[in-house]
Amino acid sequence: MEIVVNGQPREIAPGATVASLLRELTLPATRVAVERNREIVRKPEYESTALSAGDRLEIVTFVGGG
Amino acid sequence: MGDTLTIGGKTFRSRLLVGTGKYPDYPTMVRALEASGAEIVTVAVRRVNLDRTKESLLDHVDPKKYTLLPNTAACYTEDDAVRTCHLAREAGMSSMVKLEVIGDENTLFPDTEALLSAAKRLVRDGFVVLPYTNDDPIMARKLEDAGCAAVMPLAAPIGSGLGIRNPFNIRIILESAKVPVIVDAGVGSASDAAVAMELGCDGVLMNTAIAGARDPVLMAGAMREAVSAGRKSFLAGRIPKKLYATASSPLDGTFF
Numbered sequence: 001m002e003i004v005v006n007g008q009p010r011e012i013a014p015g016a017t018v019a020s021l022l023r024e025l026t027l028p029a030t031r032v033a034v035e036r037n038r039e040i041v042r043k044p045e046y047e048s049t050a051l052s053a054g055d056r057l058e059i060v061t062f063v064g065g066g
Numbered sequence: 067m068g069d070t071l072t073i074g075g076k077t078f079r080s081r082l083l084v085g086t087g088k089y090p091d092y093p094t095m096v097r098a099l100e101a102s103g104a105e106i107v108t109v110a111v112r113r114v115n116l117d118r119t120k121e122s123l124l125d126h127v128d129p130k131k132y133t134l135l136p137n138t139a140a141c142y143t144e145d146d147a148v149r150t151c152h153l154a155r156e157a158g159m160s161s162m163v164k165l166e167v168i169g170d171e172n173t174l175f176p177d178t179e180a181l182l183s184a185a186k187r188l189v190r191d192g193f194v195v196l197p198y199t200n201d202d203p204i205m206a207r208k209l210e211d212a213g214c215a216a217v218m219p220l221a222a223p224i225g226s227g228l229g230i231r232n233p234f235n236i237r238i239i240l241e242s243a244k245v246p247v248i249v250d251a252g253v254g255s256a257s258d259a260a261v262a263m264e265l266g267c268d269g270v271l272m273n274t275a276i277a278g279a280r281d282p283v284l285m286a287g288a289m290r291e292a293v294s295a296g297r298k299s300f301l302a303g304r305i306p307k308k309l310y311a312t313a314s315s316p317l318d319g320t321f322f
Contacts, residue, residue, distance in 0.1 A: 006113040025116060031124050032114055033156035040156050058113065060153050063123050064095070065110025065139050066085030066224070066251075066273030 001053035012051060019046040021057070032061050069297065071269055073246055074162055074194030074215035076133070078105045081263070082293040083135065083248065084286070085273025092126045094282055099132070101286035102276065106133045108164055110140075111154045129158065135196065137164040144180040148187050155193070162194040164218070164250075164271075174224040174251075178205045182212060189213035198250050201235040207242060216245050218271060221262060222252025225274040229258040233265055240266045256285075256292035263296025264304070 002009055005021070012021060018041050022029055034041045035058040041049050051057075071078045084104040089095035099107060107127060115122075127134070136154035141147040144167060151163045167184055169177030176199055188195045194215045199205050201219040209217050219239055222228035229252065230236065240247050246268035253259050253272045262270050270293055279285035 006116060008116065025114075026118055027114060031122070031157065033111075033153040035153065040152055042156065058153075059116075060111050061114045061122065061124070061157060062109040062134060062136060062154075063112045064086040064089065065137050066087045066108055066271075 001051075003051055003053065003055040003057060005057045006059055016051045017047060018049045018051065018057075021051065022046065022059075025059075027059065027061075032059050034059050069301070071246060073106075073196070076162075078133075080105045080290075080293075081269040081297055082259070082290055083108065083250075083269055083271035084276060084289075085271070086123060086127060087273050088277040089282060092121060092123075095277070096126050098276055098282040098286040099127070101283050101290065103290045104132070106135050108135045108137050108271065108273065111136050111138075111150050111157065133162070134158050134160065135162055135164050137198075138166050140168065141166060142168050142177070144184040144187070147180075147184045148191075151188055151193055152191070161192055162196065162215075163188065164196045164198060165214075166198040175220075176200055178202070181205075182208055185209055185214055186212045196248070201232045201239065203235060203238040203242065206239045206247070210243060210245050214245065216248055216268070217243060218248045218250035220251040221249045221258065224251040225278075226252055227254025227258075227275060227278075228252055229254055230261050230265070233261065236262070236265050236267065253289075256288040259289050259292040260296035260299070263293055264299050266300050269293075 018034055037056055071081050080103045082102055082104050083106040084102050085108045138147040138150045147167045155161055167177045167180040169175050185195050185197050196216045196218055197209050197214050198218050206217045221230045248269040248271055249262040249267050250271040253275045259270045276282050276286045
């Protein structure tokens with residue numbers, strides 16, 4: 001099924017969760033924040049939050065800034 | 067512990083806050099942060115790089131060593147700024163944010179109406195809010211009344227290096243503020259930082275002045291010393307300015 005991650009379409013396996021997506025992307029959960037359809041997913045909920053077709057995710061982190 | 071800066075219940079020894087943007091490379095940034103003596107460093111919140119080909123800031127800035135202060139740079143609306151702060155808190159597990167709501171892309175001056183409104187929402191949501199504002203004493207007071215943990219008036223436009231354009235307004239802000247006043251933006255050289263501290267500011271936040279210097283590491287050290295010297299000069303109490311001379315050597319005992 002297809003979801004959108006940071007504005008880019010992406011195929012994921014059925015049953016994928018926020019946690020499994022982060023593992024697939026090799027992103028450490030400690031360094032990111034995730035929004036699913038404009039709602040923040042709290043870190044303890046990554047494993048239990050199943051993704052659905054059409055979900056729009058934003059995965060953000062800290063970059064250099066002033 | 068001596069002369070310390072307390073913001074939102076956290077105490078810091080350094081009064082210099084520095085940004086992490088615009089450095090030529092990460093090793094230079096790391097050395098500059100070290101040389102600055104800063105304990106609080108600002109960061110921006112952006113989409114992660116999904117292909118993971120680039121290094122990450124957090125590979126170089128240890129959040130155990132530095133207090134990360136996420137900003138809302140490039141936010142032009144109250145909603146974008148509030149959303150960014152919530153994401154920052156989730157990413158960094160800390161509630162302290164540098165709130166900016168930009169009003170114009172050429173000046174990067176704040177949209178203070180949206181800023182105040184965003185600040186109120188964030189305070190209600192439990193954030194420790196450090197707002198980047200203009201040098202307007204009335205707005206500074208409103209932000210303080212809204213529950214902001216500090217006020218951060220600009221000295222001059224972001225990245226301009228023009229120095230303290232309106233020291234008198236900064237003084238007026240200082241006279242009434244009960245929260246720390248941190249000059250944020252516009253500092254170009256070490257003397258600018260010293261002037262801000264001599265006015266009585268509680269701290270100075272800068273990025274471009276260090277990152278854009280020909281030798282960022284050397285400039286970071288200069289800024290550290292300037293902030294420290296300016297602070298001591300403020301605490302020591304300067305002499306009044308006078309139009310005419312007063313001799314430093316005694317007039318008694320002359321033999322001519």
